[in-house]
Amino acid sequence: MGFLNQFKPIFWDHQSTKSGPFKSLFDFRSLWRKRVILLVAVALGPLISLAIFDHMVTRYDAEQEIHLRTARLVSNSRRTVSFFLDKRKSALDFVLKHHPFEILIDQEHFKVLLTDLNATIGGFTDLGLITTAGDQFRYSGPYDLMDQNYAGEAWFQEVLEKGIYISNVFRGFRDTPHLVIAIKYQLDGNDYVFRATVDTERFNQLLSEVTPGGNGDVFLINSQGVLQTPTRSHGKVMDTIELPIPEYSEHTRVIEVVDKTGERFIVGYAYLKDTPFILMITEQKSVLMAPWLKTRIVIITFLAIGMFGILLVIYFVATHLVTQIFTADLRRSQTLREVEHTSRLASIGRLSAGVAHEINNPLAIINEKAGLLKDLITYREEYKKDQKLIVHLDSILASVERCGSITKRLLGFARHLDVTIQKINLRAVIEDVLGFLTKEAEYRSITVDLRVDETIPDFETDRGKLQQILLNLINNAFAAMQDGGTLDVRARPADSDMIKISVTDDGSGIPEADLKKIYEPFFSTKTTKGGTGLGLSITYGLIQELGATVEVESEVGVGTQFLITLPLHHTRKE
């Protein structure tokens, strides 16, 4: 959390003290959230939509491409297998039509016939002639199947019915996988069945030459789902396939199926006409889609990086925006408070002036009456020797004078509010300011040492502003000093109609890092003591308005010196 706190906006924990109907306008966290949501929606919404759309379209295209390629492969393979079977069927038909019965049933010729067929067409294991009773009365081949009876075999009954028959692959009497092509043959009113066993090895070899993608398999099944040719991953010959048997279709079709392990397969199939076979090509979809997926991962990775970048930009833009509003509001509030404070001070100043004036008149009467009493005593012989009376009267007159100086200072302070350029005596101005802090200096045993060079002439400036500058600097010095400290206020002439006024304290000093920031608005180290951070900022502004400059030197633990260089001739700055 410490790391995340570094990124927390400054307004995040701000508790608004505002109330009323517009309170929500000052909920900066909510303001930030709304900006972020809006920017995210505007920036990422179209991007994400486009990415999803592109993902769907390219996946659909990739799947269609796979389906098309699989369908083409199935069609080609079907033609190859059909051609293989048709070729052998036609060869047998040719033999029957062009050999007289007497020659065909000749045992020696029958053996030669097998040799000739394998030499020209190839792929035959044996040949046989069977009567309608199922007796094989001629046989040519490697097995001892002469006089074998097939009357009970299903294929035999089917060939008698349909005239031609191509069997499933089956084990039969020879106990090896094979398939049979049988043709019914009629001569002299008698039916015979001409049977040939096709070499399934040749058949298997034919299919193994087809190379589908995606760890694919090409094989034949019958309508019961029994494998007619070996496979790589779906079982051996005569096993039942675990995939569902595809529904009948006259044309090549491509479907998607899921096996028991959850693996998704692209299955292309075609029913071979006039045979019990279904040609199937199975391909693992995950393997086929891998190239597409790889491309997508690259694109998604770039997209994610891009989105992260956009989110960062949104975060910083929204934070910057709301921070500016927050800072502006903070400054507005502080300024309002300052204006309110200044206004209150102005009212107090005017009130003081009014009170001072009203007090001055009765004070003047007391002064005159006491003065008259003293005159009477001084000028009449009978009272002249009564020193006690004179002491008391002098005490009254001294008190009146003291009250007079207080009222004069109050009147002088009230006049600060007027922006006027007037001729001032620098020492008097500084003494006026120090007068406000005399009591505090006494209570805290702070020694104030004022030295104003006598050669400094009276000069024109804005008395109020100069007094406020000095008051702020001296106030700050008092705040920084321990009880018993020393404050030096010096004024001396400088080059070319300038004077230098320095305010030096032996207080806590300002750290070097803070020195650059002391004139910034709202920078304060006294926030817990009610500091607004505006005092030096205002002071700096006033110094500039007087056409003056200010320098500061400070050492922590030693003290601070503010040095103002003020022109003796005022030029008004707008």
Place this chain on the structure above:
Amino acid sequence: MNILLVDDEQELVSTLAERLSIRGIEADWTSSGEEALVKVTDQAYDLAVLDVKMPKISGLELQAEMEKIRPELKYIFMTGHGSERDFRSGSSDTRTICYLIKPVNIDILISKIKEALAR
């Protein structure tokens, strides 16, 4: 040496006159601006010591009226406001000697009176 003291505070102006009298300076006094104008008309004064802020007619207005009657009359002002600005506004008039801030020191007043009469 004819001096007229004018201040709406009768206690102040009468006492001030008495104190001047003790010091050998006879001064006539009044607490009303209107009465002051009558006195100025009737008698040729050399110097008028006027309070700035008075009811009905202020010290500055009184000065303007008096100047019409006695153009040679000189003036010292006393004020509870003690404003240098007021002084600046009247300083171009060579007949105005000074502004004294209340409460007034009698010795300073006498020195200013002497300065006025010496001019």
